[in-house]
Amino acid sequence: xxxxxxxxxxxxxxxxxxFALRPSGANIIDSGGKANNDAKEAYNLWKDYSPESKExxxxxxxxPNVTSQSALDNRTAKKKHYKIxxxxxxDSSLYVITAISFGPDNKPENDIHILENTIADMVAQxxxxxxxSAIETTFQxxxxxxxxxxxxxxxxxxxxxxxxxxxYLLTRISKLNKVNEEEFNRFISSFKLNESISNGK
Numbered sequence: 349x350x351x352x353x354x355x356x357x358x359x360x361x362x363x364x365x366x367f368a369l370r371p372s373g374a375n376i377i378d379s380g381g382k383a384n385n386d387a388k389e390a391y392n393l394w395k396d397y398s399p400e401s402k403e404x405x406x407x408x409x410x411x412p413n414v415t416s417q418s419a420l421d422n423r424t425a426k427k428k429h430y431k432i433x434x435x436x437x438x439d440s441s442l443y444v445i446t447a448i449s450f451g452p453d454n455k456p457e458n459d460i461h462i463l464e465n466t467i468a469d470m471v472a473q474x475x476x477x478x479x480x481s482a483i484e485t486t487f488q489x490x491x492x493x494x495x496x497x498x499x500x501x502x503x504x505x506x507x508x509x510x511x512x513x514x515x516y517l518l519t520r521i522s523k524l525n526k527v528n529e530e531e532f533n534r535f536i537s538s539f540k541l542n543e544s545i546s547n548g549k
Contacts, residue, residue, distance in 0.1 A: 407538035441522035
């Protein structure tokens with residue numbers, strides 16, 4: 349995977365650029381060295397994963413690539429730090445966890461519009477992006493927004509929520525003909541925060 353690609357700050361740019369740059373017909377090989385296109389069997393290959401910080405654990409199709417970057421928020425001009433975990437499935441669909449950290453003087457839990465603004469920023473990253481749905485809900489007891497974004501070729505299913513001083517985006521990105529709500533729900537249901545660890549740093 350291109351280092352330039354994974355250095356992109358915005359998860360939506362990273363994702364859509366990945367599909368544009370990835371060679372046609374390229375395959376991912378599982379840990380046993382065998383290609384597998386059977387969905388049920390592929391589920392059995394998913395791996396439990398937790399980052400070094402132990403702030404969460406999750407089930408993913410492959411061990412994720414991890415990148416991080418800091419940038420200024422376009423709306424507040426305050427610094428944000430992005431950490432992106434990207435896992436690719438055998439059919440080239442991507443599972444992405446984006447953890448956005450804020451400085452000590454910037455409390456995302458006090459911004460009632462932060463989830464909607466974050467999703468709007470994702471949509472704005474591509475001229476052909478369209479917000480197909482955005483539904484207020486809860487995720488593991490926290491206020492959340494579940495959303496879908498589509499471009500000419502790609503589909504993003506996602507959920508956004510805030511925990512302490514971080515905003516989390518859990519997204520599944522695929523070609524339009526590879527949309528799979530069951531897999532997306534499996535992914536987000538497996539995501540568990542470690543509430544015994546402070547993520548305030």
